[in-house]
Amino acid sequence: MQDVCSILSVVFGSFTGMSALEIEPPSADGLAMRLDEMLAELAGAVTDGSPASDAARIDRIARLEKLRAATAALQATESVRFAQSQVAEQLAADVHPDAIGRGIAEQIGLACRISPTTAARRLNTARALWFELPGTYSQLVTGELSERVAEAVVSETRHLNADKRRQVDQQIKTAGIAQMGFKAATAAARKVAYEADRQGYLQRGRTERKHRRVGVRSAPDTMAVLSGYLPVEQGIACYAALRQHADSAAASGDGRTRDQIMADTLVERITGQTTAADVNIELQLLMPLDTLINPDDHSAAVIPGYGPLSSQLAREIMTDSKGRKWWRRLFTAPQGSSKGPAPIVGGDPTRRYFDGWLTQLIKLRDQTCRDPFCDAAIRHIDHITRHADGGPTSYSNGRGACARGNLVREMPGWHIKLIDCGFHGGPHKIIITTPTGHHYLSRAPDPP
């Protein structure tokens, strides 16, 4: 595997170290070329310090605002046309009916440098504007309406069928939505949309309950935000229960603030622990070897999925918690080493699936899905060169992928190639090629 890696490193040498955007060759398309010229002109205007009157500056600001809307409109149109053409191609290629449409949002996401989930949402908005909200869409094209208001109209009319949606679209255009502020425009759209189909509006609320979920995201200063998207009565019941407990604890002389009691009670009730701080910990720390050797070295350790954490704080958490502890440390080579990250690699390369410690190592290396801009949690470890094509189940040939990323690579026209196994001083790198022939570089994050 290392030999293959070395050869590919030479072949793709010009790619390594470049961002995803920089490996894109210039476009030969006429409109794309004119847009490139416009971008250059805009960039030139930024550095151009020649004098202009304040009236002229306001004229420029107003037109740039219109340009934003018009750009959003054209991008929506191009996205809809791209999706139609891709579906036609997939049908012609006899793609399984369940998989039709897969990979379209992913390609838009890569092009726009946004996650596939965000791209899918944009594509849905684009379709709604294009097919069912022609009045709103035409005002976006001319720059009379902002993209934000157009998105609000899409969202407020979600429960309507195509005919009713078109009817509401006309009504709000006539009502002068383009002249309203954001809040007033949203309220106007909601009111007309509710009156057009009251039953559907109610049903939409019921359907939304299927989307209940829990999430966690990192916050600054070694904190995290745990969220629950819940039916309103359940959300309020949870909050009221915590508040009630905090009130009675505070009344009996608990020294913590009410907010602290509520937060601790939330953790205790969810985990079943008696004390919030006693969490069962599997802290996976990726830390430089220097930190282990030198107790005075305070360089950061990394918690995968969160980011850097000071090694001092990591030590405190491990020492103070009375819960069960697993502390898995993966040491990286001392800083300045020419060999780069050199984790201990286990696993049997002939195995069909990634499991055990090898999975942990790849997750530690990749931290999130390796599709550029995706940021989703790793759900699968994927073979970069497929097992069926002789790809080994190894550290270098594994790639962390989210649920949808794992499925998309099986679609026609998608190729993934290893170009740097990560053992030669640089990070692990792969090149993703999409059905339109665009290339995107995916690079493992730098170890601390």
Ligand SMILES: [Zn+2]
């Ligand atoms: Zn992904």
